[in-house]
Amino acid sequence: MAQHFLLSAASRTISLKAVLRMDNAEAWATFRRLRWPETQGEPVCPHCGGCICYDVARGGSPRYRCRACRRDFSPTSGTLFAYHKLHVRDYLAAIVIFVNAVKGISSLQLARDLGVSAKAAWVLGHKLREAMASEMKGAMVGGAGAVVEVDGCYVGGHIRPENRKEDRKDRRLAQHQTGKRRVVVAVRERDGRTLTSVFRSEEESAAFIRARVERGSTIHADEAASWDDLRARYAMKRINHKEAFSFADACTNQAESFFARLRRAEWGQHHHISGLYLHRYAAEMAWREDHRRDANGTLFSRLVARVAACAQSVDFTGRWQRRAG
Structure with a gap:
């Protein structure tokens, strides 16, 4: 092997x-x-x-x-x-x-x-x-024939359940949430780079995606209604995750790979990420995911050069x- x-x-x-x-x-x-x-x-x-x-x-x-x-x-x-x-x-x-x-x-x-x-x-x-x-400030992804995956991951706003079962509330309802929950939207080109931004809901990210994804791209997304407005500008393929992770060449597995790294950073290292700095941690994890196949000496030189620039x-x-x- x-x-x-x-x-x-x-x-x-x-x-x-x-x-x-x-x-x-x-x-x-x-x-x-x-x-x-x-x-x-x-x-x-x-x-x-x-x-x-x-x-x-x-x-x-x-x-x-x-x-x-x-x-x-x-x-x-x-x-x-x-x-x-x-x-x-x-x-x-x-x-x-x-x-x-x-x-x-x-x-x-x-x-x-x-x-x-x-x-x-x-x-x-x-x-x-x-x-x-x-490194990705102002950058665009996609282009003619390119495949771009779009997905969102909700972070923060955890509500600890009550001790007694009869006192617990449905934490999915808006009236029982803290208002601190944010969604990290990832726009990831296949075999390319990853762009991230933070919003209150996935619906708010449509303008960001249109501004940062080139025309002619094919967008892969899940069945959430949040991405329906993108159909007017891009060719789209949708995947229903209740049925399969990928089907007929439609999937968001690379975006999910980025979210897995972000989740593990939150759970295993930081334990809590403030909404004020969430976009910084998301950009860090996107950089790590994009350069995961680079030697650590290359990463060192690249980061020192970015610090100097x-x-x-x-x-x-x-x-x-x-x-x-």
Whole structure:
């Protein structure tokens, strides 16, 4: 029997041990190489794009001055790691831990692995999720001849049943719910990428799907009436899950595969996901599902590059130094 990819040496091209053995200079060289691949790690001014820069560091972290605009910057300037408090090696180690966790990792576990506070680990985790989500920002899926699967998964709003049977209520009825329940809608192209968004109901997602799925696509969905409005724009195939998981080439199995990963992340790692941050966790799981066949070294390089390409986080930079809105 052929060996599964995740059990092979090809899936392990970087390790936490290798990162922790780096000294400060090696860690900075790795970050620079992934931030500025066009110049093989030579600094490029984030303010004017100038390539002629010289070192003005006086010990500690590297620092450069642009010859063109005369402004100083560091390798993390203008990135998600701007104004960083930890050593760069700690950030690289956090990324290795993050990409190796196939079902995600809780902030408490990340805090214990890195030896930082839970607040610091929480912010760091959300910055990495922001970098993951940026990979599909504004992207479209589908196109002529492409198959796109659409489905929804309701998350949150759990109501604990009463102890005595006679006191229990029908939790399916709207009047007995908390109003916190949200649906994650996944739009997944066969052998392609996954787009996610969060809504109060599946019906609200029609505009999102029309905006992000190219014309000419064939959409596969279940028999829920929520998807009926898509017939006017796309060819559709429907599957009744009460009868079969797939029938006559119609199925939503790849969308369900994504939801399985999201559910296991919620149950096994986070235990509870706030509706305010649900879209971030959904985007993280979509990134993990789309790159599940990539080696962990590739995932590491890809995520570090996305961190460097993203601007300073509006939501999480200085999160605990100011009052959260």
